[in-house]
Amino acid sequence: MGQFFYQFFGIGWQGFFDIALNSYILFRLYVLFRGTNVLRVLFAMGIFWVLRQVAVSMGLVVTSWAMQGVIAVAALVIIIVFRNEISSVLQTRDLKSFFWGIPRYQRNTPVHIIVEGVYELARKKIGALIVLPLNQGVESFVQKGISWQGKLSKEMLVSIFWDDNPVHDGAAVIQGDRITNVGVILPLSKRADLPSYFGTRHRAAVGLTEQTDSMVIVVSEERGKITLVKDNRIYDINDRSVLEKLLIKHAGQDTAAAGLKKHTRELAAAAAVCLVCVTGLWLSFSRGMESLATHTIPVEFIKSDQNMEIFSSSASSVTLLISGARPLIRSLGPDRITVKLSLANTVPGTNKLAVSRSSVTLPPGIVVKNIDPSMIEVTVDVPVKKELPVQPFWTGRLSRDLIMTLAETTPEKVHVIGPRQVLTQMETLFTEPLPLDGITASGRISALIVLHPPTIRLADQDKHTISVEYTIHKRETVSP
Amino acid sequence: MLLLLPAAAFFTSHARARDTLSTDQPVLIQPVLVAAVMCEAIEKFKPVNQAVVFSISLGRVFCFTEFDPVPQETTVYHRWYRQDRLISTAKLVLNPPKWSSFSTMQLREADKGPWRVEIVDSREKLMKTLRFSISD
Numbered sequence: 200m201g202q203f204f205y206q207f208f209g210i211g212w213q214g215f216f217d218i219a220l221n222s223y224i225l226f227r228l229y230v231l232f233r234g235t236n237v238l239r240v241l242f243a244m245g246i247f248w249v250l251r252q253v254a255v256s257m258g259l260v261v262t263s264w265a266m267q268g269v270i271a272v273a274a275l276v277i278i279i280v281f282r283n284e285i286s287s288v289l290q291t292r293d294l295k296s297f298f299w300g301i302p303r304y305q306r307n308t309p310v311h312i313i314v315e316g317v318y319e320l321a322r323k324k325i326g327a328l329i330v331l332p333l334n335q336g337v338e339s340f341v342q343k344g345i346s347w348q349g350k351l352s353k354e355m356l357v358s359i360f361w362d363d364n365p366v367h368d369g370a371a372v373i374q375g376d377r378i379t380n381v382g383v384i385l386p387l388s389k390r391a392d393l394p395s396y397f398g399t400r401h402r403a404a405v406g407l408t409e410q411t412d413s414m415v416i417v418v419s420e421e422r423g424k425i426t427l428v429k430d431n432r433i434y435d436i437n438d439r440s441v442l443e444k445l446l447i448k449h450a451g452q453d454t455a456a457a458g459l460k461k462h463t464r465e466l467a468a469a470a471a472v473c474l475v476c477v478t479g480l481w482l483s484f485s486r487g488m489e490s491l492a493t494h495t496i497p498v499e500f501i502k503s504d505q506n507m508e509i510f511s512s513s514a515s516s517v518t519l520l521i522s523g524a525r526p527l528i529r530s531l532g533p534d535r536i537t538v539k540l541s542l543a544n545t546v547p548g549t550n551k552l553a554v555s556r557s558s559v560t561l562p563p564g565i566v567v568k569n570i571d572p573s574m575i576e577v578t579v580d581v582p583v584k585k586e587l588p589v590q591p592f593w594t595g596r597l598s599r600d601l602i603m604t605l606a607e608t609t610p611e612k613v614h615v616i617g618p619r620q621v622l623t624q625m626e627t628l629f630t631e632p633l634p635l636d637g638i639t640a641s642g643r644i645s646a647l648i649v650l651h652p653p654t655i656r657l658a659d660q661d662k663h664t665i666s667v668e669y670t671i672h673k674r675e676t677v678s679p
Numbered sequence: 680m681l682l683l684l685p686a687a688a689f690f691t692s693h694a695r696a697r698d699t700l701s702t703d704q705p706v707l708i709q710p711v712l713v714a715a716v717m718c719e720a721i722e723k724f725k726p727v728n729q730a731v732v733f734s735i736s737l738g739r740v741f742c743f744t745e746f747d748p749v750p751q752e753t754t755v756y757h758r759w760y761r762q763d764r765l766i767s768t769a770k771l772v773l774n775p776p777k778w779s780s781f782s783t784m785q786l787r788e789a790d791k792g793p794w795r796v797e798i799v800d801s802r803e804k805l806m807k808t809l810r811f812s813i814s815d
Contacts, residue, residue, distance in 0.1 A: 592793050593732050593812035603732040606810075626763050627810075629793050635732065635814055674728065 213526050218474070218481050225473040227298070230466070237281045244273045245476075252483075280339060308450035309351055309376050314443050316356035317416055317425055326420030327360040328370035328400045330383065331449060333412040337372065337383075340410050344369065344383035351376050360418075370403065370415070386410065396422070404428040414449045416442075490525040491568065493518055496538045498554070498575065503543040506581050510618045510654030513576040517554055523565035535562055540575065547580040548620055578654055580618030587628045588612050589648055591667050595635040603638075605670040613648065613662060617655030625655070633667065643668045709800050710746035710753060710773050715807045717796070718743055721781055731811045739785050742769075742796045742809060747777035755806070757782040758797040761790060786813060 232238050251266035278285070308331065320327045330337060345366060349355055351373060359381050360367045366382030373379070385403035393405065404415035408428045417426040425436040427445055436442045497516045500509055517538055521528070537560040540552050552575050556567045589608045597603060613628065630646035645664050650656060657663060718726035718741050719733065726743040733740045742757050757769040759782070769782035784790075791813045798807045 588808075588810075590793050590795065590810045591812065593814050594791070596734060596815040597732055599734075602728055602730045604730055606731045624763065626760075627793070627795065629762065669731075 213530055214481065214524075217526070218478050221481075222470075222474045222477040225477060226470050229469050229473065231297070237277060237285070240273060240277050240281070244270055244277075247273065308373065308446070310443055310446040310450060312351055312353055313356070313373065313416070313446060314439055316353040317418060317442065318439060319353055319357050320360055320418045321423045321425050323357070324420060324423040325357065325360045325362070325418065326367075326400060327356075327416070327418035328385070328403060329356070329416040329418075330370050330372045330385070330407065331414045331416070331446075332372065332374060333414070333449065337407065337411055337413055340386055340407060341370075341372075342384040344372070344380040347371070347378045347381045349378045351378055385415075401426060401428075401433075405431065405433065414445070489522055490528050491520060491522045492528045492531070493520050494531075494533050494536055495519075496533060496536050496559075499537065499539045500577065501539055501541045501543075503541065507542065507545070507547070507579045508582045508618075509542070509577060509579055510582075510621075511578040511652070514572055517575075518571045519559060519567055520569035520571075521561065521565050522568050527562070527564050531562065531565065536560065540577075542577070542579060545577065545579050547618070549576055549578045551576055578618060580620055582616055583619045583622050584614055584616050584658055585622045585625070586612045586614050587625060589628045589630060589665055591646065591669075592629045592632050592649075593635050594632040597635040597638060600674050601639065602672050602674045603635075603669055604672050607668050608646075609666045609668065610662075613665070614658035615650070615655045616658050621652060621654055630665065630667065638669070638671060641668075641670045708750060708753075709802070709804075710749040710755070710778070712744060712798060712806045713747045714743070714745035714779075715798055715809055716743050717741065717809050717811045724779060726781075732814055733786075733811060735786050735788060735791055735813055735815060737786065739783050740811070740813070741781050741783045742798075743779070743781040744771075744798055744807075745777075745779040746773050749773045749775045749778045751775055754801045755780075756797075756799045758799060759784055760795045760797065762793055791815070 228241070229238065232241075247266050247270050251263050251270065254263035254266055313329070313331075317327070317329070330341075347359075355378060356371070358364065359371050359378070369382035370385050371378050371381045372383055386406040386409075387399070387402045388405035388409055390402075390405060390409075393402065397405075398419070398421075400417050400419070404417045404426070405428050407413055407415055408431050412430070414427065414429045417428065418424070419426070425442065427434040427436055427442065429445065429449065434441070434445065436445075495516050495518050498512075498514070500512070502509075519536065519538070521531075521536075523531075538554065538558055539560070540554065540558055542550075542552075545552070554570050554573050554575060556570070559567050559570070561567065588611060591606050591608065593603075593606075608630075615622065615625075615628065617625075629649050629651075631649055633644060633646055644667050646667050647663055648657070648665060716726050716729040717731065717733070719728040719730065719737055721727065721741055721743060726741065742759075744755070744757070746755070752775065753773050755771050755773060757771060758765060759767045759769070767784070771780040771782065773780065782796075793810070793812050795811070796809045797805055798809070799805055
């Protein structure tokens with residue numbers, strides 16, 4: 200559990216935003232496509248994806264390849280087969296309902312109105328074909344149809360199938376308490392065992408129920424008989440209560456309050472499932488897509504003895520090879536990484552300090568793979584001040600007939616500050632190389648003082664340059 | 680790298696110094712350094728071509744020192760340093776009443792650069808530092 204929270208709180212705000220956004224998108228897809236077969240196919244694709252991941256992790260090359268192919272084909276199938284559902288969702292003009300609208304609880308189908316309407320149609324011998332879809336939807340199996348979206352009433356139902364009505368030949372689709380489509384053409388059954396008195400309407404009713412979980416009510420125009428078809432079974436309705444019972448069974452018996460509660464519970468469960476799925480997916484991806492990065496971080500030396508001073512170090516920064524989830528690595532800046540080395544156990548002189556992983560501070564979820572260099576040489580000592588003479592460093596060749604008899608520096612001595620161990624052994628400072636080749640007579644030149652080793656420095660930082668006055672004489676005896 | 684020649688020393692009669700020592704001056708334990716120079720050669724007990732820059736082509740360089748008085752037989756040292764690294768030490772014996780001596784350094788190509796010779800008495804007291812350079 201602790202590890203989970205460690206991992207989870209290491210996500211960062213980008214991760215939380217990523218999960219929240221995609222959970223919402225998934226939830227919206229569920230809301231928009233709820234009640235259609237698109238969701239089932241998407242669910243099947245999800246299962247195939249999980250199977251593919253398992254196959255990949257187990258090294259099943261062909262299986263993973265096949266699963267990938269199935270997923271690709273399924274994606275294509277969704278677009279082709281469910282084009283009507285997809286287009287109806289995308290073509291909505293109500294952006295609010297598209298992006299954030301939660302459909303309210305769908306009222307129960309008013310069974311008694313349908314019963315009354317159907318019996319009125321039968322009594323008047325008006326042929327009718329009424330479709331009551333369940334979960335599967337009928338959009339993919341029917342043709343044409345005119346959107347009606349009218350509130351269901353007995354009069355409305357009768358008027359739709361009235362002979363003079365242009366849409367009376369097709370079927371009416373009832374969803375909830377509304378007539379959503381009229382004039383809908385249903386697929387015909389090719390069954391040969393149907394009764395001989397069954398006309399086109401009956402065959403259409405059987406045809407649709409063969410392919411969907413809808414219930415279809417047929418009113419015969421010639422005989423005024425009511426037939427109900429459900430799950431490929433045909434019921435001759437002779438009793439109003441039987442029709443009502445079958446309709447209630449098909450539409451459900453929830454009361455408004457119970458239905459609302461169930462509806463809310465279903466949406467909450469769907470939202471939770473979306474959140475869990477996307478979180479799992481994110482963690483899976485972020486772990487699977489572990490990436491590497493290098494950062495060059497300056498080393499902070501922590502002094503324990505304030506009298507000690509660092510005079511030199513073989514490296515002032517280290518290059519870290521770190522790994523972690525790609526989002527974490529991408530969002531990680533050098534300012535969030537620190538490398539600290541303690542000088543508590545050092546002694547005056549050169550010390551080798553190991554740069555271990557414990558020296559590196561990183562945000563949770565990121566680990567160090569490599570440290571370069573892993574060892575740093577640090578020269579620490581008590582700083583002391585010493586006065587040293589400065590000696591000219593002559594190079595080149597003086598003319599053979601000349602001789603330099605004197606070379607004096609001004610100032611003759613300078614003060615330097617450096618490690619006690621170093622300055623104890625130092626007796627002289629030297630100038631930069633001074634060329635002899637151009638010298639023909641006595642004169643004066645300026646020269647820089649060379650500070651070596653680099654751990655020493657001049658007490659007066661501005662006096663890096665000295666003056667060298669030299670005296671040249673003609674050689675009395677030219678050496679061979 | 681170097682060839683340290685045996686230190687040469689020679690006595691010069693100096694009656695006035697000896698008289699001074701025996702009458703006016705208190706007895707000195709340590710000799711007094713009156714001259715210290717770097718030179719190209721020693722001829723007739725005297726330094727030739729005193730300088731602070733010597734060509735490597737000379738082959739050798741000399742450190743000449745003269746002490747007056749030398750109250751008693753004693754020892755001095757010529758310590759040769761290239762940059763700050765001690766290369767060699769020449770031990771020179773001084774005899775009363777006055778004494779001159781020198782040490783010399785054989786030069787090689789790698790010896791170019793700044794040098795110094797420290798003249799130190801028997802008590803390790805620094806008497807004089809001579810600085811010079813070996814050039815092309």
